[in-house]
Amino acid sequence: MVSNVIETQNFCRQNAIAMIDFKMIDIGGRWRHVTIPAERLNEDIMQYGIGFDGSNYGYAKVEKSDMVFIPDLSSAHIDPFADVPTLTMTGNVLVIDPDGNKPFGQYPRNVALRAQEYLRETKIADSMIIGPEFEFHVLDHVSYTCTPNTVAYHLDTAQAEWNSGREDRVNLGYHVPIKGGYHITPPHDVTYNLRSKMCQLLENWGVKVKYHHHEVGGPGQLEIEVELGEMLDMADKTMIIKYVVKNAAVADNRTATFLPKPFFSEAGNGMHVHMLLLKDGQPVFYDEAGYSGLSREAHWFMGGLLKHARSLCALTNPSTNSYKRLVPGFEAPVTIGYATSNRSAVIRIPAYARSPKSKRFELRNPDATCNPYYAYSAILMAGIDGILNKIDPHENGWGPFDCNLYHLPEEERKKLSSLPRSLDEALDALEQDYEYLTRGGVFPKELLDRWIKLKREEAEAINKIPHPAEFAHYYDL
DSSP: OOOSHHHHHHHHHHTTOOEEEEEEEOTTSOEEEEEEEGGGOOHHHHHHOEEEEGGGGTOOOOSOOEEEEEEOGGGOEEOTTOSSOEEEEOEEEEEOOTTOOEEOTTSHHHHHHHHHHHHHHHTSOSEEEEEEEEEEEEESEEEEEEETTEEEEEEEOTTBGGGTTOOSSOOOOOOBOTTOOTTOOTTTOTTHHHHHHHHHHHHHTTOOEEEEEEOSOTTTEEEEEEOOEEHHHHHHHHHHHHHHHHHHHHHTTOEEEOOSOOSTTSOOOOOOEEEEEEETTEESSBOTTSGGGBOHHHHHHHHHHHHTHHHHHHHHSOSTTHHHHSSTTSSOOOEEEEEESOTTEEEEEOTTOOSGGGOOEEEOOOOTTSOHHHHHHHHHHHHHHHHHTTOOTTTTTOOOOOSOGGGSOHHHHTTSOBOOSSHHHHHHHHHHSOHHHHGGGSSOHHHHHHHHHHHHHHHHHHHTSOOHHHHHHHTTO
16 A cells, blocks of 8 residues: 555545554554554654553563554555544564664564564475464353452343244344354344455455355354465454454444354354465475375474474463363364364365365464464474474374264273363473474563463463352352
8 A cells, every 4th residue: 555654644645544553462462552643654753663661562571661663554554443534554563772673572573574584594485374264253242240249241142042032122033053053044144244344344454355154153153264375464464354353343233252162062263274385486285195185394294283282272272261162072173183174183184175286284273362473473383393303293193083083982082182171281381392482583482481471370360260150060069
């Protein structure tokens, strides 16, 4: 859209833009923002940046917490949700230094940038291409409370089957059964038009949509899948997608959540990540003679992911709620292994991706509570470790598992390794297995230490709270 200050100023005048909004990323993966009048944008901002207090963003302390945000003008887009015409953009964060401002190594975009540089330095490939699948729920109502005498939440959507008997409002009778939502059509699919609006907004913002549909979950579970793209660009687009989905839902008087497991006994929300490597524009993962058409490098990459799967979860599934999704019976992976067309394994090789340039596999455990820059970078670093050390997944007993792993006899299942069952388990794994992340200076050790500390504090606080199910099981003892 624009590439320099003069172009940006002209664009603002021509489009009556009154405000410019700068969006930064905190350690947890949420956008924060600061806004200036459009006429205040000048060359000084591009050179010296917008100052802010980085200690409030959750990162490990540096000598001084003062940091500066440098906008990336090429990321500029008119914010479709602002009442006052606003141009919004992202950028990078630097630490103020007497010898010249330096990139802040813990900042998510800087981690992803360094991961890409490291990939090129290894000569394995030039880029990692990924395609996340975004599952989420759109609801009509959400309320929750957590006080000393009340712990409760209430979620509702008119389409859910539990509303089939409602007499206190107009009831048209089209309700979706539990786990009965996959690809349903209107009139059951009441969010169809909203999803199309979301996809139009995304296309206008430069996010190419592959398709959208209703997902398995009866009470409003949806999916938007996007076209594959380069890793850092897709991390930026992940932030845009979550922003658009949430704000478009609110504009429609609804609410959207990417929470991995909002409903008990229903399908959860994952963020499966498809991936492949390119070198000199050619696919690295294709070999017609290999298992499922995959090359040695692809198998080694999978081997790295599977070897580090448990520690990866601390970054790809970083919420206590994540592990309520990673349970058998809901098409969510539990077993550390790989296979073709098998949704019960951590890595699935899509049978439909047959051409050399589309040959890929997907990692099925991630969810959208992750910071996408950290998650995608960690996935890349695990895969690089697999290729550098030639970690063969078959030789390590991780498959291929061309069977439904949920239906294995108990004795056979005990022989398999599994993903962590809690956030604490994942953090334990990360404490013991992190060196593959720090290679090449990609993940600063102080960032990982800070991440583990913050996430342990989260888990400890949540684990201390009495759960309503405990009253159902134990109140009368």
